Amino acid sequence: IDPFGSPVPYISIAVRSVLPGGILAVTATDTATLCGVYRKTCIRRYGSKPLRTWSMHEIGLRILLGHIIREGARFDRALYPILSYSRNYYMRAYFKVKKGAKKADELLKNIDTLKTYDFDLKEKEVGPLWTGNLHDKGFLVSLRDVIRKKNFRNKKDIEKLVDRCLDEIDMPPLFYDIDALASYFKRSPPKIFRMMRLLEKEGYRVSRTHFRDTSFKTDAPLDEVIKVFNDLTI
Numbered sequence: 355i356d357p358f359g360s361p362v363p364y365i366s367i368a369v370r371s372v373l374p375g376g377i378l379a380v381t382a383t384d385t386a387t388l389c390g391v392y393r394k395t396c397i398r399r400y401g402s403k404p405l406r407t408w409s410m411h412e413i414g415l416r417i418l419l420g421h422i423i424r425e426g427a428r429f430d431r432a433l434y435p436i437l438s439y440s441r442n443y444y445m446r447a448y449f450k451v452k453k454g455a456k457k458a459d460e461l462l463k464n465i466d467t468l469k470t471y472d473f474d475l476k477e478k479e480v481g482p483l484w485t486g487n488l489h490d491k492g493f494l495v496s497l498r499d500v501i502r503k504k505n506f507r508n509k510k511d512i513e514k515l516v517d518r519c520l521d522e523i524d525m526p527p528l529f530y531d532i533d534a535l536a537s538y539f540k541r542s543p544p545k546i547f548r549m550m551r552l553l554e555k556e557g558y559r560v561s562r563t564h565f566r567d568t569s570f571k572t573d574a575p576l577d578e579v580i581k582v583f584n585d586l587t588i
Contacts, residue, residue: 360384362399362421369426369433374453378433380422382445388414405480407472408531411440411565416527419447419484420465432457436490437497439515439564450490461486470528471576475538485527489519518564525561525571533568535583544586546570552582 355361355368361380372378382388387395389411390404397403401424402417404410415438426433426449433449464486467479498516506512536543550560550570558574572579 355379356381358383360387360399361418365422365425366428369422369431369451370429372431372451374451376451377436378422378449378451380418380447380449382418383443385411385414385440385443385445388417388445390414402482403467403480405470405472405478407470407478408534408569409470409528409565411445412528412563413468413470413480413483415440415445415447415488416483416485417481418445419488420482422447422449423461423484424465426451427458427462430455430458432461434461434490435484435486435488436493437519438488439519441515450493468527473534473538475576487523489523491520491523494520494523515564518562521561522563522571525559525563526573529563529565529569529571530576530579531566531569532583535580536587539583539587541587543568544583548586549582552585553579556582 355364357364361382368378386392387399388404390406393404400417400421402420404413404417419435419438423433430453432452432454436448436450438447464484465482466485467481468485469477470480472478494516501512532543532546532549546568553560553572553574558572560570560572563569563571
């Protein structure tokens with residue numbers, strides 16, 4: 355499904371049309387809605403609260419996934435995300451489709467609200483949205499092997515995207531952004547690798563993310579991230 359704007363009008367028929375074992379690919383170009391610019395439209399269209407913040411593209415992507423997975427569950431279809439990403443002006447998600455009410459019920463356990471922060475570091479609630487993995491590791495490893503054997507004009511960009519998506523697997527939803535922190539505290543941003551290395555030394559898991567080059571995922575709480583940021587910038 356690759357419409358102009360929102361894919362919502364086409365999801366219902368799409369999830370019923372794909373045979374079990376098939377792949378459903380969905381593109382959304384209504385990113386302003388999913389990212390919280392048109393908050394009321396997102397609530398009305400996707401049944402979910404977005405937020406304009408540094409992680410708004412991941413929030414929007416997870417809102418999209420949550421809507422599609424819920425729609426599949428209505429028809430006893432379990433839609434497993436195998437690759438989901440946000441690029442430029444669009445979001446795209448690929449699902450492996452399986453049949454079964456119990457499978458769909460299990461997926462629905464990963465749809466929930468999340469607490470995150472706005473640009474002023476005030477806690478906000480977003481969702482409901484998909485809180486599970488955005489990708490399937492086995493699929494991405496196979497995809498990477500295929501890409502390495504091919505020649506594409508933008509091969510390096512594709513490899514970077516797949517590698518970053520692999521890094522995201524099993525990491526917590528959403529991320530922190532160094533530029534956003536630097537803007538809030540009115541300081542020059544530190545190198546992202548230094549930030550990540552210090553968090554790892556404190557015992558936290560850290561990874562890069564495909565959403566932004568200045569962002570990283572971690573299981574560290576905000577106060578610990580701020581502490582490390584201050585250590586590097588004061």
